[in-house]
Amino acid sequence: MKMIQLIYASTLSGDVSFSEINRIQTLAQRKNHQFNISGLLVYGRRYFLQCIEGPVKDINQLYSNIEKDSRHRDLKLLETREVTSRSFENWSMHLIMLTEQMDHLILKYCNSPHFEPHKISSKNALGLLKELNENYSTQHQITLSENHKVD
Ligand SMILES: Cc1cc2nc3c(=O)[nH]c(=O)nc-3n(C[C@H](O)[C@H](O)[C@H](O)COP(=O)(O)O)c2cc1C
Numbered sequence: 001m002k003m004i005q006l007i008y009a010s011t012l013s014g015d016v017s018f019s020e021i022n023r024i025q026t027l028a029q030r031k032n033h034q035f036n037i038s039g040l041l042v043y044g045r046r047y048f049l050q051c052i053e054g055p056v057k058d059i060n061q062l063y064s065n066i067e068k069d070s071r072h073r074d075l076k077l078l079e080t081r082e083v084t085s086r087s088f089e090n091w092s093m094h095l096i097m098l099t100e101q102m103d104h105l106i107l108k109y110c111n112s113p114h115f116e117p118h119k120i121s122s123k124n125a126l127g128l129l130k131e132l133n134e135n136y137s138t139q140h141q142i143t144l145s146e147n148h149k150v151d
Contacts, residue, residue: 001055002055002056002082003053003054003055003056003082003083003084003086004053004054004056004059004080004081004082004083005051005052005053005079005080005081005083005086005087006051006052006053006059006063006077006079006080007049007050007051007077007078007079007080007122007125007126007129008049008050008063008066008075008076008077008078009047009048009049009074009075009076009078009117009118009120009125010047010048010050010072010073010074010075010076011046011047011048011072011073011074011118012043012046012047012048012071012072013070013071013072013073016071016072020071021043021095021097022095024041024071025041025093025095028041028092028093029092029093030092032052032054032062032092032093033092035054035055035058035062036054036055036058037052037053037054037055037058037059037062037092037093038052038053038054038086038088038089038090038091038092038093039051039052039053039088039091039092039093039094040088040091040093040094040095040096040129040132040133041093041094041095041096042095042096042098042117042128042129042132043095043096043097043098044097044098044106044115045098045114045115045116047115047116047117047118048072048117049115049117049125049128049129050066051087051088051125051126051129052066052093053083053086053087053088054086056082074118076117076118078117078120078121078122078125079122079125079126087126087129087130087133088129088133091133091137094133094137096132096133096136096137098115101136102132102135102136105128105131105132105135106128108128108131109124109125109127109128109131110124110128111124
């Protein structure tokens with residue numbers, strides 16, 4: 001089955017509260033699991049950077065839903081590419097909230113002390129997401145597999 005990986009940046013809408021972000025993730029985890037979609041959502045300074053990966057048709061459908069979601073705006077598509085393996089296979093949707101601890105990675109990939117995901121290259125976006133995932137993923141993992149769900 002043809003699989004793609006899509007990365008985009010966006011900005012949290014002005015009237016949306018911080019606590020809404022956890023609700024987005026909870027729903028995303030449940031829905032993505034059903035469609036065999038995996039990915040990572042990073043939030044900081046009112047910006048999102050998200051990678052979603054899975055079957056082409058489902059990723060296109062999901063991105064079309066995400067684009068219409070009024071809880072964020074200024075979506076910028078950074079990357080869509082066909083892949084043979086996943087970068088975030090253990091997560092149906094993992095959320096990482098940026099903290100000061102992670103500043104060195106922002107400097108490394110954003111070429112600035114500030115997280116400004118709209119300005120970074122697709123290569124750096126993926127590099128940042130992967131390195132954040134490797135170093136700062138503490139939640140229990142949800143494994144996507146034929147047998148589904150471990151913990
Ligand atoms: C930043 C952001 C990331 C999102 N990520 C996902 C996601 O990974 N999966 C998902 O199903 N919905 C995600 N959503 C929610 C979708 O935009 C949309 O609300 C949802 O897919 C609609 O589900 P429904 O058709 O069942 O109501 C995200 C929303 C935002 C604002």
